[in-house]
Every structure is written in structure tokens, then in C-alpha cells.
Amino acid sequence: MHRISAGRGVARALTATTAAALALSLAACGGGSGGGSKDDGKKADPAAVQGALDKPAEITFWTWVPNIDKTVALFEKKHPNVKVHVTNVGQSKDQYTKLTTALKAGNGAPDVAQIEYFALPQFALTKSLVNLADYGAADLKDKFAASAWSQVNVAGGIYGVPQDTGPMAMFYRKDVLEKLGATPPKTWEEFTALAKKVHDADPNNYVTYVDPGDAGTSNSMVWDFGGKPYTVSGTTDVTVNLKDDAGAKAYANTWGPLIKDKLVDSTGSWNDEWWKSMAAGKYALWMAGAWAPAVLEKNIPQAKGQWAVAPMPGGVSAENGGSSVAVTTQAKNKEASVAFAEWLNSDPEAVKSLNSEVGLFPATKALLEDPGFRGADVPYFPGQKPNEVFADMSKAVRPEWQYLPFQVYANSVFKDTVGQALQPGGDLTGALGSWQDRIKSYGKEQGFTIK
Amino acid sequence: MRRGAVRRNVTAHAFFLPFLAVFVIGVIAPLVYAINLSLYQEKMIGGTVFTGLDNYTKAFKDELFHVGLGRVALFFAIQVPLMLILALLAALAIDSGRLRAPGVFRIGIFMPYAVPGVVAALMWGYLYGDRFGLAGEIGDLFHTELPDLLSEHWMLASIGNVVTWSYVGYNMLIFYAALRSIPEELYEAAEMDGAGAFRKAWSIKLPALRPALLMTTTFSVIGTFQLFNEPSILQQLAPAVITTNYTPNMYAYNLAFDGRQFNYSAAIAVLLGLVTVLVAYAVQLVTTRRERML
Incomplete structure (x- = not known):
């Protein structure tokens, strides 16, 4: 029975290699063991943040917020030199998985990423995110609701700009x-x-x-x-x-x-x-x-x-729930990235757009206390003022x-x-x-x- | 003479090289990389240190890993024989020549295999729902309550059903191909000796199917021990039933991507690979021994 033994040989070869390869492809997805953040030797310069948006720059931004491109379009209109590439790589956990892998591999992470408050400390402590305090973000404190601001403060630093609460x-x-x-x-x-x-x-x-x-x-x-x-x-x-x-x-x-x-x-x-x-x-x-x-x-x-x-x-x-927008240590143009994250979530025009066009619940005091916002009609809740309760x-x-x-x-x-x-x-x-x-x-x- | 031999060798190697390159990049390199990864431990506080076989000793004592491994072993022991018997019966029926439109049956049974595993799990997930799903509606129709197919007691069987549905056609096709390769003369000779349809199936077809059986079983060993898609999708519907360590692969995934324990996860993956190879080898041993006995 020659045919049978030939078949067995093939099967055996398949067993050993396929089984092992399949099992390990998972481990291989884990990415590099080294990598992580690399200090590019440049000192953080808070003064350069505002000017960064006048110079040509490209920013990649990972977010899963639907319709956020409307607010980003506003930004690009105001700052025509800066091009923002919005990418949705998945919601919450899915994005964190990809972000973790890219950060570990040493490249492939976006410049700016949406990160929920609960996940922020993890990315901050693994030195995956830029401490925005080094870029003068502490000045933003008074703009945000206390419950939002306290959540981006991790281990003595500021690792994100609150986006929604x-x-x-x-x-x-x-x-x-x-x-x-x-x-x-x-x-x-x-x-x-x-x-x-x-x-x-x-x-x-x-x-x-x-x-x-x-x-x-x-x-x-x-x-x-x-x-x-x-x-x-x-x-x-x-x-x-x-x-x-x-x-x-x-x-x-x-x-x-x-x-x-x-x-x-x-x-x-x-x-x-x-x-x-x-x-x-x-x-x-x-x-x-x-x-x-x-x-x-x-x-x-x-x-x-x-x-x-x-x-x-x-x-x-x-x-x-609620998210912040953070700048990764892999960001190529940190000043422009920080400036973009700040504008997107604190500029009065931007936060209005985030609320009315994107549907996010605001994190800024100005909007939370705005009578126009509080008294707004929400069609899904006819005859009520839900924003007042929120x-x-x-x-x-x-x-x-x-x-x-x-x-x-x-x-x-x-x-x-x-x-x-x-x-x-x-x-x-x-x-x-x-x-x-x-x-x-x-x-x-x-x-x-x-x- | 010698120069000719060298040239022949060079030609042979040149033909072999593309395969070798893909094999090294696609199989050997990840293997070596994962094994290397498994010898270290990276901490959020303290960085990466070489720990030798610590990850493996930990895995040997890790009950969460063992529970998952036991579960897929049970799954293998019950689901795989059932699926292969169904596939075998389907192949024999189609091959018997007594069906009116064998092509329709063949394609019909094979069709689910063309449905991506994730989609299949989603679809069955809807059907299993005891409120608005098919199971719920059948229950309403007969004014009884069907067992909750997504509960702890039924979940493994429910997953087995999805996997069987997906893979019966695939295995049937392998069996069927093996049956088609049996020379006609054998049947003619058997008929001369007065063998009926069942006798032919028992004495010619089944023995000829042994290599195909070995192959399908081997693939099933691999598939079962790597079980991942179906439970991951059904987890959405029954989060308390399908825990993070429901199968070893899910456990490795959770360790790597939720817990950032890439090193320990690699160790789990290496061990899982070894277990898979061992079980597949055991299957081959058993089959070979039977063959010798016959």
C-alpha cells in the first residue's frame, strides 16, 4: 500500500509545521520586545506650540468618534498648512490593542490618539504618551470641568486633553x-x-x-x-x-x-x-x-x-466613559500635535462643533454653563431639556x-x-x-x- | 563529471531557495522569535529581564491555562468524532451514486465552509438568542421555554454546533476526493466475488479512506486546540459564560493584548503548539498501529 504511506508522510509534515506555525503566529503578533518610547533628544518647547500650526505639518489622528471629521475640517480651514489624517482603527479595546502593538514595535503609532480616561494611566505610565504639561498644557485647567480635568492628571503629569465626558x-x-x-x-x-x-x-x-x-x-x-x-x-x-x-x-x-x-x-x-x-x-x-x-x-x-x-x-x-485626546511619544511633530489636540478640545468654535455636529457631551466649563447649550432642544426627547440634567x-x-x-x-x-x-x-x-x-x-x- | 554534479546542485538549490525563504520568514523566524520572547519577562515597572524558563514553570502551575486546555480537549473528544462521522456519511452517500442530484448535495454541504468563521458565529449567535432569536421564537411557538443555548451548560455544545456546521463540508470533500481515487477495477472485482453495496463500503471504501481520515483528524486537532473565533464572538452575547481563559488561545490573546504580558503569552502559545503537535502525533501513532495490525 504505497499510496497510503505517501499520504501519511505528507500529513506528518503538515502536522509538525502547521500546528506549530498556527500556534505561534499569535505570539508573533505581539510585536517587538524592545521598542517603546525613544527620546529624540529634543527638549519640549511650550513656546513653539502655538507657532507650530502656521508651519506645514502632517498629523495622523486615531479616533473612533463618528463624524469627528466635521470638526477636523474646521481646524484645517483655520490652519491650512496642517493636514490631519483621521483614521478609525477600531473602538476602544481594539484601538488600544493596535496602539499597544505599534508603540511596542517602535513605529506605526499615530501622532495623536483618542484614549478613554480609564485607559489613560496605563499608556501614561508605560511612557507611551507625551506629558502635555511640558508643553504648557497646565494653563488649560480652568477651561475644563473638574471631573474631566482630574482624569487626565496621572502621576503628576497631564497626559491628555479632555474631549468629552x-x-x-x-x-x-x-x-x-x-x-x-x-x-x-x-x-x-x-x-x-x-x-x-x-x-x-x-x-x-x-x-x-x-x-x-x-x-x-x-x-x-x-x-x-x-x-x-x-x-x-x-x-x-x-x-x-x-x-x-x-x-x-x-x-x-x-x-x-x-x-x-x-x-x-x-x-x-x-x-x-x-x-x-x-x-x-x-x-x-x-x-x-x-x-x-x-x-x-x-x-x-x-x-x-x-x-x-x-x-x-x-x-x-x-x-x-468619556475620552481624552493624547499625543504619543512617536509623534513626529510634537508641537503641532499638541497644538492640534488643544485646539480640537478647547477652542470655543471646536467644542461647539464637537457637541452639535459630532454629538459629544462637552468637557469644557464654558459650554456646560452656556444657557444656549443647557436649554437646547434635543429632538429625541421632545418637550424636555436633557442637557440641563446632564x-x-x-x-x-x-x-x-x-x-x-x-x-x-x-x-x-x-x-x-x-x-x-x-x-x-x-x-x-x-x-x-x-x-x-x-x-x-x-x-x-x-x-x-x-x- | 564533478563539475556537472555541482552545476546540477546549484540548479536544484536555486529552485529550492524561494520555498526556503518563505519557510524561514513565515515559519521558522516567528517560531524562534516567540521562543525567544518567552524567555523574558517585561514589567511595566522595572523593564525587561531574562527569566529563563520561569514563564513555563508558571504555565505548568497556571490553573486558568489548564481549565482552557481541558475544555478544548473535551471539545476535541466529542465534537471531532461527531463531525468526521457526519462528513464520512455524507461523502459515502454522495459517492454511492444513489442520490438524484449529488452535485447539489455536495455544494450544499460544502457551502457553510465558504462563510467566514466570524460571520458564522455571529449568525448562529442570533439564532441561539432565547428572547428575539430563532430559539426564542420556536419556544414561543410551542409555548415552552427551550434551554438557553448560550448558558454555561450549553455553550460548548453550541460552539460545537457552529464548528460542525462550518467544517462538515470541508471534511466531506476530502473524504469524497479520496473515494473518487479508488480504481473502478476494485469494485468490479468485488462484485464478481458477490459483494453488495455495504460490503464494498466496509471492505474497500473505508480502508481506502484511512489516509484522508488521518489528514482530517490532524487538521481537526489543530483547529480545535486553537479554538478562538467562535467563542470570541459569542462572548459578546454571554460575557459571564465565556471567560477570558475559555480556550488557551483566548487566554494567550487576553494576556498579550489586555495584560501586555507578551512574554508569558508567548510561553502559553509555545506550550499550546507543543500540546497540539503531541496530540496530532498521538493520532498518527494510533492510526499507524491499526494499519499494521490489519
């Missing part, structure tokens, strides 16, 4: 609450009572949902309950306290029983099923950042007029929250730990403990002093 507010279905004769809850006790009411009226409906894969919202909830589970001092000392932190405990004590009694739904979000549920009125409330109106309008335009906005229960708030929530954000310098990783293992408890039968308090353990052991491995 996401103070949390409570979105509710007018039709659902009306049918139950209920009003939007003003306290967390009222929220718990409403949860029972909604579910009793129809076992298919819930007051709201929890997403076992959404670390961001849970962090914001802990923040909203007054928690400060992460503390970073200097660049190497990190305290993680999710187990005993008062805010984390309050969060677990409010949400834990609701999850246990199946009074809130446990579901993945932002997928097709979830949007259908949102449109159908399955959830009476949705607590989300002030960016939500744009997303609602885009995904469930048919629900226009059914949603309304109210302050968070308890009247205090937390940030949920602007008040922005002021009500609890101060002094900090993210971990490796929040991207911490958030990624959220589903392995806390996510397990965000479904019926889970033990939320215990799960916060196991999340803490995973975070701590990772931090130690990365060379941090962990307490």
Missing part, C-alpha cells in the same frame, strides 16, 4: 412608568421598590439590567456610591480595595439582593437582542453617561419620545476618583470574577474580593508595590 444620568421609559403609576426613583430605596413593582407587573420586564461583561459601568456604580477602590501614589504604589471599600460595599448591598432575587436582568449589552429589549420597553431604566442620547437615537430611532432623563438616584453622580449631573460627580495604571487588564478580567456574580445565584461581595485578588497579583507581577 459622560456624567451618569438616569434614562427612563415614560410609557412604562406611566402604566405602573410610578415616578423616576429619587433614592436607591425607591429604586429597589420600583424594581419589585416592575417585575411583579410583568415577569418579563425589569427595572434595568446588569451586564456581566461591562466593567466600566460597575466601576462607575462603585464611584457613584462613593467608592475609591483604587489609589495610586507616585508611579509605583497602588492600593486596591474592592473588598472593604465603603462605596464598593454599598454598591454590592444595593445591587446584590436585586440580582439574587432576579429583580434586575442579567444580560450582555450592546448586541442586537439587547437593543430590541431596549426598544420594546423591557427595561424601565437605563443608567448611562450623557453620551447616551446620540447612541439611543442611532440604534433605536423608533423609540423617540418614549425615553426621558432624570438625575441619578441620590442626586450624586459618577463619570461613565450639566447638573456633571457638577454632581463625586471628586477624587482614580483609575488603576492597568485598568485595561483589570477590566478585561471583570467578567471572570464580578461578572460571574452579576447573574442569578452570584455572590457580589465575594466576587469583588476575587476581582481584587486577580488585580493584585497582576499588579505585583508588573512590578508595582501593591497594598
Whole structure:
């Protein structure tokens, strides 16, 4: 049987090489082990920043904000010498993956990149971003809402210009609450009572949902309950306290029983099923950042007029999402890049465009306090002034929250730990403990002093 | 004479060179690079240090890695035999000459393979949904509640279903090609000896399929142990069920791109490659031994 043994030889050769090659192509994607930031020997010059926009320059800008090219076009009109190449390489995690790889490889990173607040410390501490304070960015402080500015301050430097913020507010279905004769809850006790009411009226409906894969919202909830589970001092000392932190405990004590009694739904979000549920009125409330109106309008335009906005229960708030614009250490023309990032997010004309044409919730004080902005009509919410609620929530954000310098990783293992408890039968308090353990052991491995 | 031999050698090497270049760049270099990467440890605080085999010792004790490995092994033990038997039956049926339009069957069964894995997972994800998906609607139709196919108990089976759907056609085609290469004379001789259709299938077709079976099993070993696309897509729908270490490949991905632990991730990838080679080799050993026994 010669044919058979020949076939076996081929198969064997295939086995050894293909198997190994397939397995390792993944590792190869990891990029160079060296690389990272290279000091180009030039000193930062704050005075050169403004003049940089009069000279010819090209800037690459990674962002996933839809329609931001409108604001960029404004910039190019004002500064015809500067050409900005806007590229969308993916949203959030996808972009960070590419950015991490490019920064590691030593080339291929953009000059300017959108980075969410929670990811900023990670990129700042790995020396991937330019400290904007060296270029005089400290002067911008008074232009921005305190809750935004504090989030770009990392380890004594300024690593991004705030672009948008996401103070949390409570979105509710007018039709659902009306049918139950209920009003939007003003306290967390009222929220718990409403949860029972909604579910009793129809076992298919819930007051709201929890997403076992959404670390961001849970962090914001802990923040909203007054928690400060992460503390970073200097660049190497990190305290993680999710187990005993008062805010984390309050969060677990409010949400834990609701999850246990199946009074809130446990579901993945932002997928097709979830949007259908949102449109159908399955959830009476949705607590989300002030960016939500744009997303609602885009995904469930048919629900226009059914949603309304109210302050968070308890009247205090937390940030949920929001991005800054940062300059990478690979930027070829740092002065022009810094000047562009500053203009885009602080020039009065630019921030107006970002809000009205791009749909971002503002980070600048001037716009947040502008009566024209506060009283603006939002077609999705007829007869309401949603911006007024958002602007008040922005002021009500609890101060002094900090993210971990490796929040991207911490958030990624959220589903392995806390996510397990965000479904019926889970033990939320215990799960916060196991999340803490995973975070701590990772931090130690990365060379941090962990307490 | 000698000069002629040298010239012949040079010509041979010249023909061999393009392959060698691609092989070195595409296979050997990444392998060496990954192995090298796995011997270091890079910290956010403290930079890169040579740690020898530390990453490997860590992996041997890493329960998160073991859980994922156990899961794909289970998947391999159940899904692969099922898929190959289905593919085999389809190939035998098409080859039997008793189907009315064998071409339609062949293309129909092969078609899912042309659907990209990510799209297939997305599509099945919609179908599995117990609220607005097909599963939910069937449940409503019969006024019962179907089991949640995206729950912890069903997830692996649901993924197995997607993979089977995608690859039955591909494996069927390999079997079918092997069946077509059997010389007609063998069948004629068997008929002379009074063999019926089943006897022919058992005594001629199945033995002739052994090399094809070895190949499909080998590919399946590789595919299974590298399972990544389907669980990654379904993770969106069931984040608590599909954890970051659901399969070893997902674990390596999470380590590298969320945790920036490129070195440890490389070690995991090297070990996963080794395990894959070992299992594939074991499959070959078993098949070869059977062959000798016959």
C-alpha cells in the first residue's frame, strides 16, 4: 500500500509545521520586545506650540468618534498648512490593542490618539504618551470641568486633553412608568421598590439590567456610591480595595439582593437582542453617561419620545466613559500635535462643533454653563431639556476618583470574577474580593508595590 | 563529471531557495522569535529581564491555562468524532451514486465552509438568542421555554454546533476526493466475488479512506486546540459564560493584548503548539498501529 504511506508522510509534515506555525503566529503578533518610547533628544518647547500650526505639518489622528471629521475640517480651514489624517482603527479595546502593538514595535503609532480616561494611566505610565504639561498644557485647567480635568492628571503629569465626558444620568421609559403609576426613583430605596413593582407587573420586564461583561459601568456604580477602590501614589504604589471599600460595599448591598432575587436582568449589552429589549420597553431604566442620547437615537430611532432623563438616584453622580485626546511619544511633530489636540478640545468654535455636529457631551466649563447649550432642544426627547440634567449631573460627580495604571487588564478580567456574580445565584461581595485578588497579583507581577 | 554534479546542485538549490525563504520568514523566524520572547519577562515597572524558563514553570502551575486546555480537549473528544462521522456519511452517500442530484448535495454541504468563521458565529449567535432569536421564537411557538443555548451548560455544545456546521463540508470533500481515487477495477472485482453495496463500503471504501481520515483528524486537532473565533464572538452575547481563559488561545490573546504580558503569552502559545503537535502525533501513532495490525 504505497499510496497510503505517501499520504501519511505528507500529513506528518503538515502536522509538525502547521500546528506549530498556527500556534505561534499569535505570539508573533505581539510585536517587538524592545521598542517603546525613544527620546529624540529634543527638549519640549511650550513656546513653539502655538507657532507650530502656521508651519506645514502632517498629523495622523486615531479616533473612533463618528463624524469627528466635521470638526477636523474646521481646524484645517483655520490652519491650512496642517493636514490631519483621521483614521478609525477600531473602538476602544481594539484601538488600544493596535496602539499597544505599534508603540511596542517602535513605529506605526499615530501622532495623536483618542484614549478613554480609564485607559489613560496605563499608556501614561508605560511612557507611551507625551506629558502635555511640558508643553504648557497646565494653563488649560480652568477651561475644563473638574471631573474631566482630574482624569487626565496621572502621576503628576497631564497626559491628555479632555474631549468629552459622560456624567451618569438616569434614562427612563415614560410609557412604562406611566402604566405602573410610578415616578423616576429619587433614592436607591425607591429604586429597589420600583424594581419589585416592575417585575411583579410583568415577569418579563425589569427595572434595568446588569451586564456581566461591562466593567466600566460597575466601576462607575462603585464611584457613584462613593467608592475609591483604587489609589495610586507616585508611579509605583497602588492600593486596591474592592473588598472593604465603603462605596464598593454599598454598591454590592444595593445591587446584590436585586440580582439574587432576579429583580434586575442579567444580560450582555450592546448586541442586537439587547437593543430590541431596549426598544420594546423591557427595561424601565437605563443608567448611562450623557453620551447616551446620540447612541439611543442611532440604534433605536423608533423609540423617540418614549425615553426621558432624570438625575441619578441620590442626586450624586459618577463619570461613565468619556475620552481624552493624547499625543504619543512617536509623534513626529510634537508641537503641532499638541497644538492640534488643544485646539480640537478647547477652542470655543471646536467644542461647539464637537457637541452639535459630532454629538459629544462637552468637557469644557464654558459650554456646560452656556444657557444656549443647557436649554437646547434635543429632538429625541421632545418637550424636555436633557442637557440641563446632564450639566447638573456633571457638577454632581463625586471628586477624587482614580483609575488603576492597568485598568485595561483589570477590566478585561471583570467578567471572570464580578461578572460571574452579576447573574442569578452570584455572590457580589465575594466576587469583588476575587476581582481584587486577580488585580493584585497582576499588579505585583508588573512590578508595582501593591497594598 | 564533478563539475556537472555541482552545476546540477546549484540548479536544484536555486529552485529550492524561494520555498526556503518563505519557510524561514513565515515559519521558522516567528517560531524562534516567540521562543525567544518567552524567555523574558517585561514589567511595566522595572523593564525587561531574562527569566529563563520561569514563564513555563508558571504555565505548568497556571490553573486558568489548564481549565482552557481541558475544555478544548473535551471539545476535541466529542465534537471531532461527531463531525468526521457526519462528513464520512455524507461523502459515502454522495459517492454511492444513489442520490438524484449529488452535485447539489455536495455544494450544499460544502457551502457553510465558504462563510467566514466570524460571520458564522455571529449568525448562529442570533439564532441561539432565547428572547428575539430563532430559539426564542420556536419556544414561543410551542409555548415552552427551550434551554438557553448560550448558558454555561450549553455553550460548548453550541460552539460545537457552529464548528460542525462550518467544517462538515470541508471534511466531506476530502473524504469524497479520496473515494473518487479508488480504481473502478476494485469494485468490479468485488462484485464478481458477490459483494453488495455495504460490503464494498466496509471492505474497500473505508480502508481506502484511512489516509484522508488521518489528514482530517490532524487538521481537526489543530483547529480545535486553537479554538478562538467562535467563542470570541459569542462572548459578546454571554460575557459571564465565556471567560477570558475559555480556550488557551483566548487566554494567550487576553494576556498579550489586555495584560501586555507578551512574554508569558508567548510561553502559553509555545506550550499550546507543543500540546497540539503531541496530540496530532498521538493520532498518527494510533492510526499507524491499526494499519499494521490489519
